[in-house]
Amino acid sequence: MTAIRGARERARVELTAAIKDEARKQLAAEGAAKLSLRAVARELGMASSALYRYFPSRDDLLTALIIDAYDAVGEVAESARATADRARPRPAPYAERWVAVAAAVREWALVHPHEYALIYGSPVPGYSAPMDTVGPASRVGMVFIGLVRDAFRADGLAVPPLTPELRAEAERLTAEIAPDLPPAAMLALIAAWAQLFGLISFELFGQFNRMIEAREAVFRQAAGELARSAGLRGRPAGR
Secondary structure: OOOOHHHHHHHHHHHHHHHHHHHHHHHHHOHHHHOOOHHHHHHHHHOOOOOOEEEEEHHHHHHHHHHHHHHHHHHHHHHHHHHHHOOOOOOOOHHHHHHHHHHHHHHHHOOHHHHHHHHHHOOOOOOOOHHHHHHHHOOHHHHHHHHHHHHHOOOOOOOOOOOOOHHHHHHHHHHHHHOOOOHHHHHHHHHHHHHHHHHHHHHHHOOOOOOOOOOHHHHHHHHHHHHHHOOOOOOOOOO
16 A cells, blocks of 8 residues: 555655646746646646646646745755865855855846746736745745844945935844844835836846946856945955
8 A cells, every 4th residue: 555655645746746837838938927737737638627636726837836936046046155165275254155145046046037927926816826825935035144144243234324214124124034133224224126027128128238348257246246236345354
């Protein structure tokens, strides 16, 4: 019985992966708004009723694809951070680690444009993401927060002081996201993070066409400037 159960579980895993692969093809061809369980079932030679046992609704399938995409880009960001931390002969300055992570996220987006669009593009009409997506969605942001936190503890941060009208907002965000950071650093970090993804989206969605050719170099330069705007030093303090 154990062998039979194991074979069934493997078959379910394989068919689930096939369903998601076909759904990703639909995303590329038609966009998330037109994702159809019936069309996925038809392409796989399945009855719709059989597919519903794996994903009861279009939204369930969308959620699975969204979680997969967030986990994929999150793993890329975490791996880039780990590699930069282990750089030899000595770890790179925190600003350079920020750029390494940002460049890895950009590269993932260029290779997976439709998955990037699913999680960072326009909302899918009629779809509301469940709480299941929150953890995966936070992985990239937590990498950048971790960089800023470690830099703050090791070298300090160089961020401009808060204006009075922004203090309450910055303190609220800091309390919710990273209570061990100065409020000014939290606000600067969020602004830099948003601008990074704005740069990636501009490139991916064609706003740089017929304008910027050296896109990787421009991105790295801009990412370095954003690292400094988040308070990260180009070199460790005192070195």
